[in-house]
Amino acid sequence: MAGTLYIVGVGLGPGQITQEAINVLRSVGEVFIEEYTSMFETSLGDHIAKVVGRMVVKLNRRDLEEESGRVIINAIRERGSAALAVIGDPMLATTHSALVTQATQLGIRVRVINGISIVCAAVSQAGLSLYKLGPVATVTYERGGVLSKRAYEVLAGNISRGLHTPLLLDIKDEGGFMSIREAVDVLIRLEDEVKQGIVSDDLAAVFESRIGWSDQAVVVASLTNPPDLKPPSVILIPGLLNPVEEEYLRVVHGAGEELLRRHINHVKALMRTMQHSSG
Known part of the structure; x- marks a missing residue:
């Protein structure tokens, strides 16, 4: 044909x-x-x-x-x-x-x-290094009584290597998109089940909304304290930040120095623990 x-x-x-x-x-x-x-x-x-x-x-x-x-x-x-x-x-x-x-x-x-693409745009808007980008995952709704752990597992694997994690948000079966708050609630629920200590107040996240639109927003905050942004959204969780990335998040996106310090210390501690347990 x-x-x-x-x-x-x-x-x-x-x-x-x-x-x-x-x-x-x-x-x-x-x-x-x-x-x-x-x-x-x-x-x-x-x-x-x-x-x-x-x-x-x-x-x-x-x-x-x-x-x-x-x-x-x-x-x-x-x-x-x-x-x-x-x-x-x-x-x-x-x-x-x-x-x-x-x-x-x-x-x-x-x-x-x-x-x-949303992945490239999200990393670019955040000001993080593409060379430190880990696998992408989608935070999904519970379906058939089962809540997929895939997003948490990908996040854990990336954090263990100091890599950044782009998290896409699910599409509802009846149409519409998962909100940032819903996605965070799923990650908190998975943390309660898996208990690796990854999702906590010390983990920073770049919350991005409507990238490429006239009202796009980029906010850096603790993962467990997300901003109220409109969909479609994406969450980018940094791994180990280098000085250039850290300064970009602080100066361009207004990230708090204390949050970034806690984040770096948290990621370093997780990397030591995960690498020790896997070895």
């Missing part, structure tokens, strides 16, 4: 779409969007219609997952090409990966047009 599928990242906010993305969205046979894996500051469909000058077709979770993107595949058959525009950077959601795999198996050419 001939034809081309474009997975187009449009960034996190209205001003972040690239010229390459605009050119693709203007030239393909049909443009689709999905907004259930993330949030945009305005209506994504209205924004693309304004910037690109054409209407788009909005897809939901059922269209892409249960129906395996059939409507997109059909559009490629009929018009030779189609694009799925997504918020942030493509391929960070397994939904998009499954669509690309299916299209490739059908002989459809696939091109991924990158956009600004």
Whole structure:
């Protein structure tokens, strides 16, 4: 089967779409969007219609997952090409990966047009070193009576090596996004279960809200005393801070010197304990 599928990242906010993305969205046979894996500051469909000058077709979770993107595949058959525009950077959601795999198996050419991702943007806005970034995890809701420990386990592994931990926040089954307070409550609950002493008043966190939007906010505070910020949000928990990172958090984000001192001492103590127990 001939034809081309474009997975187009449009960034996190209205001003972040690239010229390459605009050119693709203007030239393909049909443009689709999905907004259930993330949030945009305005209506994504209205924004693309304004910037690109054409209407788009909005897809939901059922269209892409249960129906395996059939409507997109059909559009490629009929018009030779189609694009799925997504918020942030493509391929960070397994939904998009499954669509690309299916299209490739059908002989459809696939091109991924990158956009600004929340992970890179969060680290950059925080002023922390990308070279010290550990694995990413998502803080999830309890489902089926089970609360996943994955976020806590990833955090523990990163802290043991002095690495920074980006924590994404879950999407509710009925739509909408987990709040920062809900995420912290989950981490506290996991601490009560696992009891490794990681989540405490001494652990600092960079709380980030609506990155790339006109009302974005970045606040450094104790993990157990989070600010009240609007979703979509991300939590970045620093590992061992170097002097440049420490100064950036203090001067640019107004982090308290006492909190940063407690954080560094807490991380060092955890690293000694974890490395000793693993050895």
